[in-house]
Amino acid sequence: MIRSFAKEIMEKHIVHCDLDTFFVSVERLQNAELINKPVLIGGSSDRGVVASCSYEARKYGVHSAMPMRLARQLCPEAILVKGDMDQYSKYSAMVTEIISERAPIVEKASIDEHYLDVSGMDKFFGCWKWTQELRQRIIKETGLPISFGLSINKTVSKIATGTAKPSGERQVETGTEKSFLAPLSIKKIPMVGAKTYTLLRNMGISKIRTLQEMEVQTMHRVMGQNGVSIWKKANALDNAPVIPFSEQKSMSSEHTFEIDTIEMTLLRKILITMIDELAFNLRKEGKLTACITLKIRYSNFDTHTRQMKITYTNSEKILTERVLELFDKLYSRRMLIRLVGVKLSNLIAGSHQVDLFDDGIKELNLGVAMDYIRMHFGTDKIMRAVSLKEEVQRKEKRCY
Known part of the structure; x- marks a missing residue:
């Protein structure tokens, strides 16, 4: 009985939510003609940079921070939109307000991302059902597509959200975190950028499973403390708390x-x-x-x-x-x-x-x-x- 109670107290339920192609989605609310079409957000000149792009444009190899000239060469039929940070900030605040009214602890991780600590709510509502209802409410009240991931910590939830996109939801049951991560590319691990990815690939590592099977000391010798952090994330070890954004x-x-x-x-x-x-x-x-x-x-x-x-x-x-x-x-x-x-x-x-x-x-x-x-x-x-x-x-x- 005491053991069961202790487990209930300790078990975390962390939600990660991410507004899908946020800038593009906001622009589509203003102009329905952009729906289902390749869209580039950014500077209008060839010397400009892509701030965001739709999934339709990504199929051509376009990505954020790419030179606009190259993006337009890869996807010449794309519609170019200048971008409006005032509107993006407005919709970001709307989503934050909806979440903050319902979730006990909310961390605004970026303009289009939030972490929620809903631990303990499973006794009353069921965390998964509650998360699904919140997602539907956001979609209904803002018109914006959004994806969710639910697990025991930030790292796994963020990766789960990525696998749920576009506009989906994914729960990783407690105890299945490592098996969920194992077949995924090392690119899915937060903090694995281009340089780190190249280094790991040169070591013959492409899947998270390989990292899970390695000794942590090996990662430390090769990459120092950064290697230890990556090894921990690959093994679903993350104790980082959800920090209320109001305390920033x-x-x-x-x-x-x-x-x-x-x-x-x-x-x-x-x-x-x-x-x-x-x-x-x-x-x-x-x-x-x-x-x-x-x-x-x-x-x-x-x-x-x-x-x-x-x-x-x-x-x-x-x-x-x-x-x-x-x-x-x-x-x-x-x-x-x-x-x-x-x-x-x-x-x-x-x-x-x-x-x-x-x-x-x-x-x-x-x-x-x-x-x-x-x-x-x-x-x-x-x-x-x-x-x-x-x-x-x-x-x-x-x-x-």
Whole structure:
């Protein structure tokens, strides 16, 4: 009796849900002529990048982050849509609200993904039946297709969702996790990217079953701690909790001037520098922000703030434009400024590193290269020219 009760307490029921081809699905709600046709979302010029594509386009080998020129060569009949992050954020919020009203613990993993911890609900409703009903409610109230996976942990549930797509549902019964994973490609394991996949294939590993049969020490020798993490996921070992998205922290930066100033060029340089650092930190932590707050403290210590809701992003280009816009609205030009600060809040996990609707492949590659340099050699090793000038000026002042 005690053993049975303990098992009931410990057994987890984790749901992963993913909106299918989310951007494309939202566009199809606005324009029914796009249904069942190959669709590309992204920049309209040949130098642009594919932000998302429909399943019909994927049959031709098109995928996200592909140069638009190549995508149009592979699928010339595809319909190109510019994309509207305002609409995508709106529908994402609608889905989050529906889920949050019903699920006890919800983690918003990205703009189109959620994790739910429904452990214990099987006593009252049956977790699988409850999950099916929630999925139907989302489809009915938003019109968006969505897929679900249900299992004992995040890793297995996410992989189950992938096998259920498009617009399907999959439950992995407790105790069958390893046999479910075994025949699948190693590509299905979260955190196995192109480089890791190539390395594993060179080792003769193509199926998850092979990873399950290997000694964990072997993976550690070849790939370090990353290899251990992959081995654990292949063996359905994942204790990561579902973290309520409402508990996501904000990040902020402030600058206090040694001498109060109204020099606009200096103020803008400081704000741009702060945004560069904050945007990099967002990307490093795999997060997006949907809210910016600007703070100004004047020489008489009066402090004023102004907030702006934005579409989910971690692009310094977009954040800089919005912060400077806030500054122009908030700043009173008759008084010296003592301090400026920027706070980014409403954080969720996500990887929209740049504005895929406007930026091209060169901007993508530049952003990736800059982040790589910052990660490996320090944030001060590369910066925008406007920030560099400010840094040089500060060093020159310290020399006198």
